[in-house]
Amino acid sequence: MAKTKSKNFIRSIIDNDLRTQKNGDRVVTRFPPEPNGFLHIGHAKSICLNFGIADDYNGPCHLRFDDTNPANEDTMYVDSIKEDVKWLGFDWQDKLFYSSDYFDKLYNYAIELIKMGKAYICELDVEQMREYRGTLTEAGKNSPFRDRSIEENLELFTKMANGDFEEGKYVLRAKIDMASPNLNMRDPAVYRVKNAPHHRTGDKFKIYPMYDYAHCMSDSIEGITHSLCTLEFENHRPLYDWFIDELDIECHPQQIEFARLNINYTVLSKRKLLELVETKAVNSWDDPRLPTIAGLRRRGYTPGSIKEFCSRIGIAKVDSTVDIALLEYCIREDLNKNAKRAMAILNPLKVVIENYPEDKVEYLKAKVNPEDPNTSYRELPFTREIFIDHDDFMENPPEKYFRLQPGGEVKLKNSYFIKCQEVIKDQDGNIIELRCTYDQEAFCGKAADGRKVKGTAHWVSAKYAQDVEVRLYDRLFKSENPQSFDNYLDDLNPNSLTVLHNCKIENNLGNLNSGDGFQFERTGYFCVDKDSTSEALVFNRTVSLKDSFKIKKK
């Protein structure tokens, strides 16, 4: 039985089917990607739905590759999809299937259809087919080949299968109703000739089944009970049902449609994602700016945060666009609780503490994760010369700026209070160094005389800091809905990636592996990028910390 969490309409349907014993106690779902691109977070929604239902109702969820179009498909995508589903934490166990597993069965069922007089070989070309189909408001007209004899259909279909015909010349069509108001029912194509080699069956087959036929039949063959898909397939449901009914097959899965995921400031369509990769608008399928699972993973998103997001957005039938802020909330929530803290300076400003001895080093204790009651501690070397962030100093600050300023004082995180005595500039007037003094009696937020200092700055020892590269990501598109542009590529944000060199980070983080995530205190969440080498570390910014400091920086 389902857990007592809020039910969406699909779970209600399943509960009802269980009550009426429509499929006995069976609940079987499936996630059916076509291996023609990388999975994105919209797929994660579907994965969480299908595998989540399977988990809760003790049924299997099949992973089935819908590989009926060899022209676009590739093993590389099969591999990436498997990796991504696994990474998200779902397990298809031994239920790994391919539509191509059923090509022989599907072929035989097609012969059945022909023998029943429910399918015929049509010689109309694409153009003519379109003309005969009619329009949204006018009925189509029957193909001149519609009434071929069963024998002739059989013979032609066999020849198609044998590879006697070139692509496009002959196609097997279901004989339904050219006047149907649902265009999908106007004698849809069932099989077409394709010469491209198939990633699994090679050149064994010359003809390949169309989605509408292959999908419902595959569901049925696998004993799927609930076939969940997105809204745009609503118009296909009558056809889904038609094949199964006409062939009089016992297992008749129920197709249920839900709204696909949209998120503002990005695009979620395989076609567009592929275009971004191919046109080099981004560097790869796992570019951290992309909403692909691989991109999010490299960006530093955790499986838990993505699953939490999918659970929070819900399942419904309304076309909707989720605010990217919710996704960011989910990763912050996860990382705030779980990420180790580190001090890193993105824009270093040197600070010399004049009253601190030249060669002295103190090792100051700092919590690895203050959110963890059992946190361990790390040691930070404190020296006369340190770096703070440029943003933490202003020569002419506005009201309510409580970071460092001339003559002002700040708390140094895990360390002493320092007071700014002098600002040093280069010939062009750029601030290049601060001369400060520290108060030995004011440490870790508390001053001996009880005085309150509002601002806190993070820092690293100039002597012991390690140089790293940091990549800052911003939204990939400038507007909320890039689709509203004639060409969504025109809306690309030219500043979606900023690379910072010479960032300074504490050097006692231990052995780092690609993917390791941290909170850089007061700055954001970052993770080690796979471009890192043992000499040169590269960090990706997953997401910044929330910042309620509203005053405009001059």
Place this chain on the structure above:
RNA sequence: UGGGAUGUCGUCAAGCGGUAAGACACAUGGUUUUGGUCCAUGCAUUCGAGGGUUCGAAUCCUUCCAUCCCAACCA
């Protein structure tokens, strides 16, 4: 001008005839060596609009309006 679907807060989303959950966002206070976290408070007299049924309607009926999907030998 055909068919299918959908309209509840800025964004998601519960609600299924008994008098508008929750989350994100936003705002304001408090705590805090992270302007983070956390805590508290506020945020739909109203459910696309109009009419009707009912003691009572977001929920039922009706008309209208808006939006999305469909004319690949893609999935």
